Amino acid sequence: MTPIISAREVNKSFGQQAVSKNISLDLLPGEIYGLLGPNGAGKTTLIRMLATITQPDSGEIFFNGNPLHPDHSQRMGYMPEERGLYKKMSVADQLLFFAQLRGLNQAEAKAKVKYWLERLEMMDWAKKKIEEISKGMAQKVQFVSCIMHKPELLILDEPFSGFDPVNADLIKELILELQQEGCSILFSTHRMDNVEELCSKIGIIHRGEKVMDGSISEIKRGNFSGKYDVGFHESMENTAYPVIPIKSWITNDGRYMMRFQTSENFGPQQLMQWATTQSTPMVYFSEYIPSIHDIFVATVDQSNTPTHE
Amino acid sequence: MSNFSNIWVIFKREYMTRITNKTFIIMTFLAPVLIAGFYALAIYIAVADETESEIHTVLVSDQSKQLKLSDFSNYKLLPAPDYDYPQQRIDSAKAYVNRGICYAWLQIDDKDLTVLDSTTLYSEQAPSLTQMESINQWISNQSKEKQLLKFGIRPTTLDSLDVSGSVRLMEISEQGVASNSSSGLKSGIGFILAFLIYMFIFMYGAAVMRGAFEEKTNRIVEVIVSSVKPFQLMMGKILGIAAVGLTQVAAWVLVLIAIVFIGGTVVGKQKMSEFKQQSSAISMDSTFASAGLPTANNEMSANSNPVAKMSALSDFLSGTESIPAGEILIIFVLYFIGGYLLYASMFAAIGAAVNQETETQQFMLPITMPLVLSFVIAQSVALKAPNGSTAELFSMIPFTSPIIMVVRAPFGVPISQLLLSLGILILTFVFMVWLTSKIYRIGILSYGKKPSWGDLWKWIRQ
Numbered sequence: 114m115t116p117i118i119s120a121r122e123v124n125k126s127f128g129q130q131a132v133s134k135n136i137s138l139d140l141l142p143g144e145i146y147g148l149l150g151p152n153g154a155g156k157t158t159l160i161r162m163l164a165t166i167t168q169p170d171s172g173e174i175f176f177n178g179n180p181l182h183p184d185h186s187q188r189m190g191y192m193p194e195e196r197g198l199y200k201k202m203s204v205a206d207q208l209l210f211f212a213q214l215r216g217l218n219q220a221e222a223k224a225k226v227k228y229w230l231e232r233l234e235m236m237d238w239a240k241k242k243i244e245e246i247s248k249g250m251a252q253k254v255q256f257v258s259c260i261m262h263k264p265e266l267l268i269l270d271e272p273f274s275g276f277d278p279v280n281a282d283l284i285k286e287l288i289l290e291l292q293q294e295g296c297s298i299l300f301s302t303h304r305m306d307n308v309e310e311l312c313s314k315i316g317i318i319h320r321g322e323k324v325m326d327g328s329i330s331e332i333k334r335g336n337f338s339g340k341y342d343v344g345f346h347e348s349m350e351n352t353a354y355p356v357i358p359i360k361s362w363i364t365n366d367g368r369y370m371m372r373f374q375t376s377e378n379f380g381p382q383q384l385m386q387w388a389t390t391q392s393t394p395m396v397y398f399s400e401y402i403p404s405i406h407d408i409f410v411a412t413v414d415q416s417n418t419p420t421h422e
Numbered sequence: 423m424s425n426f427s428n429i430w431v432i433f434k435r436e437y438m439t440r441i442t443n444k445t446f447i448i449m450t451f452l453a454p455v456l457i458a459g460f461y462a463l464a465i466y467i468a469v470a471d472e473t474e475s476e477i478h479t480v481l482v483s484d485q486s487k488q489l490k491l492s493d494f495s496n497y498k499l500l501p502a503p504d505y506d507y508p509q510q511r512i513d514s515a516k517a518y519v520n521r522g523i524c525y526a527w528l529q530i531d532d533k534d535l536t537v538l539d540s541t542t543l544y545s546e547q548a549p550s551l552t553q554m555e556s557i558n559q560w561i562s563n564q565s566k567e568k569q570l571l572k573f574g575i576r577p578t579t580l581d582s583l584d585v586s587g588s589v590r591l592m593e594i595s596e597q598g599v600a601s602n603s604s605s606g607l608k609s610g611i612g613f614i615l616a617f618l619i620y621m622f623i624f625m626y627g628a629a630v631m632r633g634a635f636e637e638k639t640n641r642i643v644e645v646i647v648s649s650v651k652p653f654q655l656m657m658g659k660i661l662g663i664a665a666v667g668l669t670q671v672a673a674w675v676l677v678l679i680a681i682v683f684i685g686g687t688v689v690g691k692q693k694m695s696e697f698k699q700q701s702s703a704i705s706m707d708s709t710f711a712s713a714g715l716p717t718a719n720n721e722m723s724a725n726s727n728p729v730a731k732m733s734a735l736s737d738f739l740s741g742t743e744s745i746p747a748g749e750i751l752i753i754f755v756l757y758f759i760g761g762y763l764l765y766a767s768m769f770a771a772i773g774a775a776v777n778q779e780t781e782t783q784q785f786m787l788p789i790t791m792p793l794v795l796s797f798v799i800a801q802s803v804a805l806k807a808p809n810g811s812t813a814e815l816f817s818m819i820p821f822t823s824p825i826i827m828v829v830r831a832p833f834g835v836p837i838s839q840l841l842l843s844l845g846i847l848i849l850t851f852v853f854m855v856w857l858t859s860k861i862y863r864i865g866i867l868s869y870g871k872k873p874s875w876g877d878l879w880k881w882i883r884q
Contacts, residue, residue: 164648166867183651191648197641202439213431214649259645 115178117142117266117297118163123172125158132158133169134321140266140297140314145288147308148301149409150318156301157194157270159318163299164191164268176266187216190264194271194301196255198243204254205230205239208261215262225261233257252280260291267291269300273307285311305406315405317412324416325408333402339375343388344368344397355379355387372401428650432658433665436633440666450670454677478525481518483511485531489564495556502527515544522546528557535565608832612808615754615828616800618671623762623793623824626667627769631782633659634773634866643866652863656774657855660766664759746834753831753840760847761824764854765789771858775865775873775881785878796822800829808833818843820850857882 116139125133132155140146150156161167163174165186174181176188198207205226212222230236233253238246243254252275260267267288273281288298288311302308308315309329316326325332340359348369356379358371375381381400388395403411440446481502482491491499502518505511508531515527526545532538543549543557567577634656637643646655772785799816807813808830817826817835823843827835864881865873 166644166648186649189648191645193641193644193648195641195644197643197645199439199642200640201443202435206435206439210431210435211645211649214428214646 114141116140116175117177118181118299119175119178120159120163121173121175123159123162123169123174125155125162125167125169132321133162135172136318136321136323137172138316138323138326140299142265142297143292143295144297144314145292145312146297146299147312147315148299148318149303149305149308149315149405150301151303151413154318155321156318160268160270160299160301164189166191187262188265190215190259190262190267192256192259192269192272194274196275198251198255198258200244201242203240203242204235204246204250207243207254208258211258212261215264217262222261229257229261249277249280252276253283256280256284256287260287263294263296265296267296267298267300269298271302272300273302273304305404305409308405317409319413319416322416325412329405332408333405340372340401341375341381341384342370342372342397342399342401343384343395344370345388345391345393346396347393349391349393352391355383368396370397425651425654428654429658429661432646432650432655433662436659436662437665440629440663441669446666446670450673451677454674454681457674458678458681480526480528481515481524482528483515483530486533486535488535488568489530489561494560495553497525497557499528500524502529512544519544519546530561535561535568608808609829611750611832612829613800615750615831616797616825619754619758619761619824619828620793620797622667622671622758623765624790626663626762627765627789629663629666630660630766631769631773633663634770634862635776635779635782638774638866639777647866652774652866653855653859655866656767656770656859656862660763660770663766664762667762668759746832749834750828750831753835754828756844757824757827757847760844760851764820764824764847764851765793767851767855767858771861771865771878774862775868775878777869777872781872792819792821793825796825800825809835814839818846820847823847860884 119137119139121137122135123133123137124131124135136155136159138146148156148159158167162169163181165181165183176182176185179185199210202210208226208229209222212225213219217225226239230239235250235253238250243251246254256272259269269288272284272288276284285307288300292298298311312329314326314328315332317324327335344364346368349371354371354373356373356376359374360372362370364370373384375384385398388398477496477498480497480499482489482499483502483504484491491501493499502511503514505514511529515529518524518527526543526549529542529544531540531542538558538561541561543554549557570577570580637646637655643655650658768789772782772789775785776782796816799812799822813826813830816822817830817839824847827840827843860882861878864884865878
């Protein structure tokens with residue numbers, strides 16, 4: 114399948130500072146891609162290049178297999194992190210303007226504006242200026258303005274920041290709806306709960322480099338596979354371990370927990386056998402599946418070590 | 423979507439939001455009224471003879487014994503009581519003026535009036551410059567009359583020797599047709615048109631700058647430039663605002679025509695009868711004057727002579743014959759648009775480059791300087807010598823040509839010069855748009871530190 118958007122070894126610098134270093138990524142039709150990274154990692158720079166706003170210094174970007182061209186922006190939707198609307202313009206005029214900018218003709222644009230105002234129950238506010246409506250409503254207008262033309266690819270920079278929880282849920286709902294209709298979505302965020310809920314694929318960017326990417330299940334099972342958490346009611350300090358635990362801690366409800374790394378010679382079956390044959394009863398046994406948050410923190414920490422400098 | 427349709431969408435938004443703005447609508451209808459009122463006031467002040475109606479008594483102590491006391495201006499001259507000693511005369515002058523017995527005391531101690539060096543006017547309030555001038559003139563006229571009589575020449579004989587009327591100007595066209603002309607009228611038209619262009623560039627150039635700046639600070643620009651190229655956004659904005667300006671000027675012209683038309687029909691009927699009376703009185707006066715007889719106006723100086731005024735007015739009006747109205751209009755519209763486009767692109771780049779309105783000031787100077795300079799040149803050189811080499815030079819430089827050329831337009835500009843100047847203007851405009859769009863493209867997405875001239879140069883080279 115041809116990726117809807119694909120970056121090949123993209124580089125971008127501002128003056129002496131390299132902001133994107135050899136970044137490659139692929140987004141297949143219907144996928145939702147989460148771009149993660151600490152502040153200043155270079156997410157927005159990458160997103161701007163994908164959204165045709167700026168050009169890479171080197172490397173290539175393809176849209177549906179063709180080299181990216183500004184005309185492709187008509188088939189994309191884009192919402193930047195820093196958002197704004199014309200304050201003196203009415204809600205309906207504003208939506209009409211953006212729909213026409215994205216290539217819809219007057220009649221199509223009017224029909225779309227009517228559809229979305231009705232769907233968002235904002236018909237009564239259509240003629241109100243942006244400065245006269247609530248911030249929450251303006252947020253809805255902002256989001257709708259970039260999806261009215263039914264884009265094939267939707268690029269959102271920190272879509273959940275600054276939105277109230279009700280609107281954040283609405284956006285989530287709309288993103289999933291667009292995905293069902295075949296739209297591919299790429300968004301940057303630092304909210305891991307949204308990533309787990311929405312994304313099929315993630316990429317982690319740190320200091321301008323992509324340090325990890327892949328499907329969520331792949332990532333979770335990849336580098337982090339074979340770890341098991343075992344819990345007891347009492348401390349196991351004086352016991353001989355089959356392997357050295359990689360981590361041990363006490364939970365709030367008083368369980369003594371240990372995490373073991375299994376291997377070919379010492380698999381989960383052996384671990385369980387050992388645990389169940391101890392004098393203290395085993396009360397917990399589970400494979401450890403890291404959260405995206407843990408993966409993110411671990412990855413960023415790892416790339417902060419001097420070997421990666 | 424093609425480049426053109428993108429520019430069109432931006433253009434439409436700029437035009438529609440501005441034209442439906444309440445301030446625009448109010449200014450469109452109020453401004454002509456204000457401008458008309460302003461000019462009416464200016465003309466009234468210039469035309470109305472500021473004479474004080476109050477009659478002032480001036481006591482004249484004439485030691486030359488040569489002066490004939492006659493009233494002039496608003497002065498009533500009476501002989502002052504005579505005293506033998508100079509000090510007595512000064513003391514009583516002070517006393518008379520202080521007690522308000524007279525407005526002023528004119529002490530003439532010169533025996534020979536051809537040289538005034540000990541003639542003094544004692545007054546509590548300093549008279550105006552023109553009032554002092556009229557007193558000097560009064561003494562000088564009387565002195566002259568005395569001298570002339572010595573040579574046996576009567577003043578009326580001298581008056582009859584004065585040349586009446588003024589040189590009429592006839593312009594010969596290339597086809598050899600002569601037509602009445604008026605330099606005054608041409609200068610006036612040229613100057614008004616230049617002023618309109620000057621105003622338009624400043625007003626709407628600033629609107630372009632503010633528009634770009636607002637889009638940048640509102641953060642809306644990033645969404646827009648993901649659909650249109652910054653160049654298209656800039657052009658759509660510049661052209662949209664130009665259309666707003668042209669609409670406004672067209673509306674002003676219509677409103678002004680309406681004011682003149684309505685005002686003309688209402689006032690015209692009243693004034694017509696007054697005018698008829700006045701002109702018959704003038705013709706009577708001039709008949710008397712030519713016959714060497716005294717008339718009611720014979721004390722007026724020649725420059726306020728109503729005959730001269732009327733003939734100047736008729737010359738002025740008949741001068742419209744030689745005004746190439748169609749040509750002026752075409753030149754005006756071309757330079758109006760060309761000048762605006764050239765400057766608006768620079769204003770747009772500034773608006774895009776800065777982060778705060780106060781930062782615009784450092785970049786404004788190089789833009790406003792040529793504009794102000796061309797307006798100064800328009801007022802001096804171009805009006806005095808519209809076809810001189812200075813005027814020709816500045817009507818070729820694209821930054822000054824829009825203003826200088828329209829000043830020259832009523833006097834007739836050779837077509838070769840027009841084409842050359844327009845060509846240079848268009849090329850410069852294209853170059854400037856290319857240059858400024860580079861600044862605009864980077865500036866509009868650059869936030870944070872205050873840009874320097876070095877930054878702008880870096881953006882151009884990127």
